[in-house]
Amino acid sequence: MNKSYLKQKRALAIRVVLIQIVLLIVLLALWEIASRLEWIDSFLFSKPTSILKLLTNYIKTNEIYRHIGISVLETLLGLFIGTLIGLFVAILLWWNKLFAKVMDPFLVVGNALPKTALAPILIIWAGTGIKGITTVAISISLILTIISAYNYFIQVEEEKIKMLQSFNASKWQILIKLILPANIANIINIIKINIGMSWVGVIVGEFIVSRYGIGYLIMYGSQVFNMDLVMMGVFVLAVISFLMYEVVNIIEKKIKRKRN
Amino acid sequence: MKKLELIHVKKTFYTELGALNVIDDISFDINEGEIVAIVGPSGAGKSTLLNIISKLILPTSGKIIVDGDIGYMFQHDHLFNWRTVYKNILIGLEIKKDKDRKKVERIKKLLTKYGLFEFINNYPQELSGGMRQRIALIRTLATEPSILLLDEPFSALDYQTRINVSNDIYQIIKDQNVSALLVTHDISEAISMADRVLVLSHRPAKLKEVIVINDLEGKTPLEKRKSTKFSYYFDKIWGLLNE
Incomplete structure (x- = not known):
């Protein structure tokens, strides 16, 4: 049966x-x-075979790896730094109610603001190249990470906290023995969302100023009206972001299996 | 020997709507090895009383004297599903940084005695509600509290499990010779488990009456429920609650 x-x-x-x-x-x-x-x-819309031909050329000359390498590096940096700082700030907000109340309107505005509007300024401040582009990537995922992680943290059942307090648990102990482990699945979800966010930041950053990267290929292709190049860039982007997402999925499954 | 003593405890909450008098002068005590139940109309301030005893909130006036540590047991077991049963039980000692071989041995003995040892490497979500509540009790007992606060500990269980688990938990409490304060809205549960039942009034809560239960035949809550005097106590408490 x-x-x-x-x-x-x-x-x-x-x-x-x-x-x-x-x-x-x-x-x-x-x-x-x-x-x-x-x-x-076909000049405007390109076609799969010419995209594939172009891609094989880029692979043969090893040109493609340089572009993929730099974009992936920027995305991973943006993802890790953005998620870590975001979680850290969320912990501070959870730790101190006054701080959370004070920060609330700033976070709301920061969240509502389209962060891509800040990208040009951020790049001027942080400098061109990896630094500037990573900063843009961080800016896009940071606020949302803070808000959603904080909301997950405060949703942990009050009575579970009370249970630990009945053993005289310190705030730090409540954090590491309850709040964080109870939210592992939620944190993985945040990371999943941040992969997409970080890519948005990297591509936008590369559009603005760059000499390498997938965003650069797409921008350059559109400027010289080479639609094969634009489409190839988009295709490579789709494959890589899918692969990154899958890696997180596999990690998630491993953790879930361990817990059941 | 008194394990817990409340002396003229009062509690007033201040809200936007004004002062709310929740507890109005309650005094009682619990002796070693004694189970005392508190019953009262809902909203009477039972939870507030427990919060005051466990020092989560301060009384407006009055005194609470506790001899030793307090162990708290809730309506839900609050076992962590990312920890095995064994690790769940050790959490109190872990927090108190008090995990030594003697204490671990004692816990293992408790687990063996109450038939839970074979499940120590399972995760809580693999076990039944009744079993989980027993594990929650062992978790509470692990830090060797001298008085247990039981806050409606069986009300999340279905009727049959509830009677079985209250029977088991009664045995464990009496075996270990700890004192317990049981808050419940289930009159039968209070009569079958407690040595004394405190009946609270409507808000602001006062002690309406203390009923000593000492002449029920039978040793376990299940046997006591079948005792002929059981309905006498039931009617008496029922009457007091509905006055």
Whole structure:
């Protein structure tokens, strides 16, 4: 009974993946055909085969790795620094109610403000290159990390805290024995969201000023009207951000398995 | 020997709506090895009383004398699902930085005695509600408190489990010879477990009456429930609560 249920579940999962692959191939084929038969302007819309050709060229000359390397480095730096500072500030807010109350309106405004508007200034302040772009990436994920982590922290059941207090637990002990472990899954979710945020910051930063990186490729391609290059940049970006997301997913699954 | 003593305890809360008199002059004490139950209408201030005894809030006036440490048991077990049963039980000693071999041995003995030892490497989410509540009690007992505060500890359990678990927990408390203050809204539970039942009035809470329960036949709460005098006590408390 159970076996056949599991079998059914597996069959469904395989079917979903198959349909997804077919869907992708059909879309790419349609794009290619439409472009070749000139239903759409291949100069403006490019086509999969020319994107692939360009990509193979970039891979052959090793040119692509330099761009990917620098963008990934900036994204990871933005992700780690943004998440760590964000969690740290969230802990401070949880620790001190007065501080949380004082910071509240600033955080609300900071959250509502489109951070990309600050990008040009941040780059002028922090300098061009990795420093400036990482700063932009941090700025985009930071406020949201603070707000959501703080909200998760204060949602931990009051009575659980009371239970620890009945053993005379210090605030520090409540933090490391309850608040943080209770929120591991939420922190992983924050990291997942921050991967996307950090990429936004890196691409925007590279649009503004850069000589390497995926954002640079896309910007440069659009300026010289090379749509193959723009599309290739977007494609590479999609693949890499998916891979980063998957890495976090695997870590999450490992932690969950350990807990069950 | 008195393990807990309340002397003329009063509590007034101040809110935007004015002063709210919650507890009005309550005095009682609990002797070593004694279980005392508090029953009262909902909103009477039972939780406030427990919070005052456990020093989470201060009384407006009056005195609380506690001999030794307080152990607190809640309606929910509050076991951490990222810790094994064993690690959950050790959390109190861990916090007090008081984990030595003698204490760990004692805990292992308790676990063996109450049939929980085989589950020490399980996670709480793998166990039943009744078992989890027993583990929560062992967690509380691990730091060797001299008085237990039981805050509606069975009300989250279904009826059958509730009776079984209250039976077991009664045994554990009596075996270990700790004193306990049981807050409950379940009159039967109070009568079957306690040596004395304190009946509170409506807010502001006063001690309406103290009922000594000393002539029920049977040794366990389950047996006491079948005692012929049980309904006498039930009717008496019921009457007091509905006055």
